[in-house]
Amino acid sequence: MSVTIKDVAKAANVAPSTVSRVIANNPRISERTKVKVREAMELLGYHPNFIARSLANQATQVIGLVTPGSSDVFFQNPFFPTVLRGLNEGAHEHQYALQLVTGKSEDDIYNGVVQMVQGGRVDGVVLLYSKVEDRIVSYLQERNFPFVMIGKPYKMADSITHVDNDNVRAGFDATEFLIGMGHERIAYVGGDKQLVVTVERLQGYKDALQKAGIPYRDDYTVHESFLLEGGKDAICALMELPEQDRPTALLVTDDLMSLGVLNTLSELDMSVPEDISIISFNNVLFSEMSRPPLTSVDINIFQLGYEASKQLINCVENKDVPYHRITVPHKIVKRFSTEYTKK
């Protein structure tokens, strides 16, 4: 059995409640007894029991982290560790711990969340972007339980606190970047159409084309899963277009996808950026490790996580903070996969 507040009390010749107050640094305790008690704590190697404290406080100082199914590609994407680092750092600064909820199936995850929440294991929840959250979101909203999302919610985006990039703008900027290099035949290679990011970046892409007076072509839009093999066929189709129709630049919405695209292009004997330019998204570690290193839109993944923690803790500690939307800035990191058109 560990040393408890009572042991300390005895050793210091005070009541348990006094010890408790010393821990909380209650100003109504005399300096002299504070010192005395602290010495006793030190001597006995006392550490407060979080569980008991949580029970008394009705608060755990733990944040639940909900991720998409663990079998999902999600875990494989370097996005995950980075956002995790951010979350962790934000939580750490306020002495909160992070607890994971995952599962193989959607049901698994849902039940995990319910257990966490009803079981009082966590004070709040951060949802990592995915398409399956609907049930979870409504559940949390119903119970009025503190949560924030990373990424933009499907629905009711203006009643759910979330941390996100301005993805329309990001798509716009990336496209304009290519246009600025003289490209006019730009194709959009996006991820799952169900994902809000995909849709938003596409919107930005269209906006930029329109602004430049470049007509939008349906056959220049490709949607593939975030995994790599997926893209192959689509890319081939694009490259088999007659030369004057073939895109000179690609906007690819994820670095992982870009890697796949690079491989496919290499098999087709097209070189980047000589034959075709690529601008990518996310700027994870290996965007600089590919050949060639990718020009990528840095969406500040770490910050996304960091802000999410901060926001959530704010919601938890200050009852009834109003709805918030945090927009994390992006910026284009130029590397070697983009080049001016020859023409």
Added chain:
Amino acid sequence: MSVTIKDVAKAANVAPSTVSRVIANNPRISERTKVKVREAMELLGYHPNFIARSLANQATQVIGLVTPGSSDVFFQNPFFPTVLRGLNEGAHEHQYALQLVTGKSEDDIYNGVVQMVQGGRVDGVVLLYSKVEDRIVSYLQERNFPFVMIGKPYKMADSITHVDNDNVRAGFDATEFLIGMGHERIAYVGGDKQLVVTVERLQGYKDALQKAGIPYRDDYTVHESFLLEGGKDAICALMELPEQDRPTALLVTDDLMSLGVLNTLSELDMSVPEDISIISFNNVLFSEMSRPPLTSVDINIFQLGYEASKQLINCVENKDVPYHRITVPHKIVKRFSTEYTKK
């Protein structure tokens, strides 16, 4: 306030203790009251409070996960998400949750662990391999607190339960694989010398050379940090050797490093596998996404995590399980970075 066991008791016209027994499915409760109580629980939407339960049980059903400093490269390596998936799945099967401990500095982490442990937040701890654990390990050992390591401990490997590959054997197998392809000039590109894996795989490499009667050369051994840029100089040095001295194959102990090596080689206009073969380690997702796809020793990262959870839970639930060493098998996945020597 949530609905408690007392509310259920009232609703079902029984004592709280009876409800508790129903939850535990105590056989000494009549079917009839079980049904009655369960109905009441359903009706009220009752969920047991984990915190209270933990306090009464002196057990939290939570596993603490200790990772190296979050600023570290560790998070960036795809090793992490995969092992996490494994850990999660193992924990999930036994209804355990995962809680993270990280920090920027070594002290941060150490304090985090102490808080977790003394604070009674977790029932056991899994240590992810790193070099800084010494203090933590001794702390845990002193307090006789359940923990398992992933990877091999520095010291006292035979008194610490750990889950690991047979890395000597893995190094041996990889080297023999290259030798079997006719290679004789094989260089070893390893990570940080402080890491046990690095040393063990090197040992296996030496063993294989010896068995084949190939003399070991000091200038064929390179140690670089797991990060990519690091390798560059060393690789260049190797490639600048006179042609008859230049290695025809490389054994690189991490896929991330291999990516860097591939890039360096490409800059030097050497092609893989035509000019030089590479066998890599870990077989993370992008070993098949590189150009060329890497032949890599699959160390079964998922399994590493999965077994670690299982082991830990075993330690936690059955007092005094003896020391255990779990060895997770590896296997070579052949792709396109290795080829028979021309000669």
Added chain:
DNA sequence: TTGTACGCGTTATCAT
């Protein structure tokens, strides 16, 4: 300024 007593939601022991 400090001590007393009760509550947080469960489980476990001891009765009945």
Added chain:
DNA sequence: ATGATAACGCGTACAA
């Protein structure tokens, strides 16, 4: 088969 009661370790009104 079930109910009453005492822990579990801490926070906090209320009393002194």
